[in-house]
Amino acid sequence: MPSYDEFEQAPLRPDQLKPARHFAASYAGEHVAGTEFVIGASFVAWGVGVADVLWGLLWGNLAAVLTWGLVCAPIAVDTRLTLYAYLKKIGGKGLINLYSVVNGLLFCVLAGAMITVSASAARILFGIGPQVEWYPTDPAFVAVALLVGAVVTIVSTKGFRRLAVFAQVCAPWMIMMFVVGGLTMLTVLRDATPLAPESSFFQRLLLIADSHIWRGDEDGLGLWHVAAFAWVANLAMHGGLSDMTILRYARKSSYGFLSVLGMFIGHYLAWVCAGVMGAGAALVLNTSIEKLDAGSVAYQALGATGILVVIIAGWTTSNPTIYRAGLAFQSLHPRWRRTTVTAITGAVTTVIACFPFVFTQLMSFVGLMGLILAPIGAVIVTEHWIFPRIGLTRYWNHYRKAYLNWPAGLAWLLSLCAAWGFHRLGIHLFFLLIPTWMTATAVYTALAAWSGAAGSYAQSSVHEAEEAQRKQAEQQYLHAPQTRAGADGGRFGSPAMAASAVVAIGSLLVCLGLGLYSVDSGNIDLVKHWVFLPTATYLLSASLWSHLKEKHAQR
Numbered sequence: 001m002p003s004y005d006e007f008e009q010a011p012l013r014p015d016q017l018k019p020a021r022h023f024a025a026s027y028a029g030e031h032v033a034g035t036e037f038v039i040g041a042s043f044v045a046w047g048v049g050v051a052d053v054l055w056g057l058l059w060g061n062l063a064a065v066l067t068w069g070l071v072c073a074p075i076a077v078d079t080r081l082t083l084y085a086y087l088k089k090i091g092g093k094g095l096i097n098l099y100s101v102v103n104g105l106l107f108c109v110l111a112g113a114m115i116t117v118s119a120s121a122a123r124i125l126f127g128i129g130p131q132v133e134w135y136p137t138d139p140a141f142v143a144v145a146l147l148v149g150a151v152v153t154i155v156s157t158k159g160f161r162r163l164a165v166f167a168q169v170c171a172p173w174m175i176m177m178f179v180v181g182g183l184t185m186l187t188v189l190r191d192a193t194p195l196a197p198e199s200s201f202f203q204r205l206l207l208i209a210d211s212h213i214w215r216g217d218e219d220g221l222g223l224w225h226v227a228a229f230a231w232v233a234n235l236a237m238h239g240g241l242s243d244m245t246i247l248r249y250a251r252k253s254s255y256g257f258l259s260v261l262g263m264f265i266g267h268y269l270a271w272v273c274a275g276v277m278g279a280g281a282a283l284v285l286n287t288s289i290e291k292l293d294a295g296s297v298a299y300q301a302l303g304a305t306g307i308l309v310v311i312i313a314g315w316t317t318s319n320p321t322i323y324r325a326g327l328a329f330q331s332l333h334p335r336w337r338r339t340t341v342t343a344i345t346g347a348v349t350t351v352i353a354c355f356p357f358v359f360t361q362l363m364s365f366v367g368l369m370g371l372i373l374a375p376i377g378a379v380i381v382t383e384h385w386i387f388p389r390i391g392l393t394r395y396w397n398h399y400r401k402a403y404l405n406w407p408a409g410l411a412w413l414l415s416l417c418a419a420w421g422f423h424r425l426g427i428h429l430f431f432l433l434i435p436t437w438m439t440a441t442a443v444y445t446a447l448a449a450w451s452g453a454a455g456s457y458a459q460s461s462v463h464e465a466e467e468a469q470r471k472q473a474e475q476q477y478l479h480a481p482q483t484r485a486g487a488d489g490g491r492f493g494s495p496a497m498a499a500s501a502v503v504a505i506g507s508l509l510v511c512l513g514l515g516l517y518s519v520d521s522g523n524i525d526l527v528k529h530w531v532f533l534p535t536a537t538y539l540l541s542a543s544l545w546s547h548l549k550e551k552h553a554q555r
Helices: 020-030 036-048 050-079 084-127 139-158 161-191 201-213 223-232 253-285 294-302 304-330 338-353 358-389 406-424 435-455 458-478 481-488 495-519 525-530 533-553
Strands: none
Touching: 020 161, 020 201, 020 253, 020 358, 036 084, 036 253, 036 294, 036 304, 036 358, 050 201, 050 253, 050 358, 084 139, 084 304, 084 338, 084 406, 139 304, 139 338, 161 201, 161 253, 161 294, 161 304, 161 495, 161 525, 161 533, 201 253, 223 253, 223 358, 223 435, 223 495, 253 294, 294 304, 294 525, 304 338, 304 533, 358 406, 358 435, 406 435, 495 525, 495 533, 525 533
16 A cells, blocks of 8 residues: 555545555455454453344444445545545644544554553563553563553654555464464363254354353343444544545545455454454463453463464554554644654553553443544535535635634534433443434534535635546546556566465465364364464565565566
8 A cells, every 4th residue: 555644635646546456455454453352352241142243243344334435435535635634624724733632642542552462462471460450460561561662662753664564464364363263262162062962063153152252141232232333443444534544545435345354354253253262261261251361362372373463463553553643743733753753652652551451441442432533524524415415615614714613623522522411311332423423413514504604605616616627637547548457457476476475375274274173173282382383484475475576566
């Protein structure tokens, strides 16, 4: 994928647009993080039933894909702007400054959670106990978190392009490790479950899941809670429109539906496998799943390789998160040096990481983060699509050259106050999105109409004509024969590139074979002791393939 400048102000040129394969790779690799261990185990701790998890994740992830494909991608493709540039156009410099502060702080907490996850695995190497309270219970864990945070911050100040490439290389392996770990712990759970010899394979799976994993406690949460969480888990990206930064490069808005790869591989599959691993680890250690952190779960399922999985997963996802938080703060004063701002941001994030609230409050924080940013998405959607249909003028605040679009700011504030009120009335956090979104839409429409959007502006017709001309030129470029040939064409790589790809794929298949053999033989030690060898082979060969591919693309 290209190197994104989230604060770039001009629409992209047609020659900067990318084909579908770039977005497929991005979404498939972006949504596998160390926090998936925490989320998958949390469903088990919630006491939800088997059907609640399987159907809830199906509907919730489908809703997320539809939000990407029907809301975020069409606006990104229509404007070719980042969220920051478009919000500045709608809300003025004052609103984008406020949004940058809020967004930066939320990203700091999220990055801190990812560092905590990495530290939860690294602490096993030093014999430190699990950290499952919201505060650290061992000074040694604080030292480990500070060390991990320092490494992450240093890398973030250098920029994360190389690390982003490495993260994409690791993504297929991390997904495979979730599958192999799930198979390993499924073996443990199977051996602890009385199974009728005449029962079918699926009946046995259902009995194991119902007995040890998703047991369906009467006072637990249900299907719609799971579905709502799966929808809002990435709400800041799709409903909050942060992914306009990525999807503005799409040749077609339909590329937003490629998020299905991230939602159903990175989320659905990973969360289910993490739940199996968490339940199995709790059984092996004879403890409650609430007393286990991500490091403990991965270590019981995959041995030393599990520690590596959690460290890399947290490391590769916390770096770009810190980088984005630094960019958000730097936007307040462009003359500030990016490296200095990122270093300060990383230091704050590292302090946050010392408090392992991630294992008890991650689900609530993810829901709250999406809820806080969603009203901004509602304001943008309202101005982009609803205003032209009801006779109001788009970008009216921009034409007035106002520093702050106060109706947008007030709609943001009042919708969050409404969300607080709905929550006080007993509505669960995960169900607050729709009433909050509707409140923001109604308040902004009414206040904007009263404040100037109902007026006519000479600049409006000029701007709309320029936009229509830009879109027409873009379509002519995309439908040109040489453009279509460039999108579909491509040269085969070198023999070394092909060989490294074959070795990498073969290594993943060996990992899968070990997991399947553990289920068949009941020998989980085989995975824990030997999966490191195909892992090392994969990381080396896939890194070589990525390096050769980059050199090939530069020719």
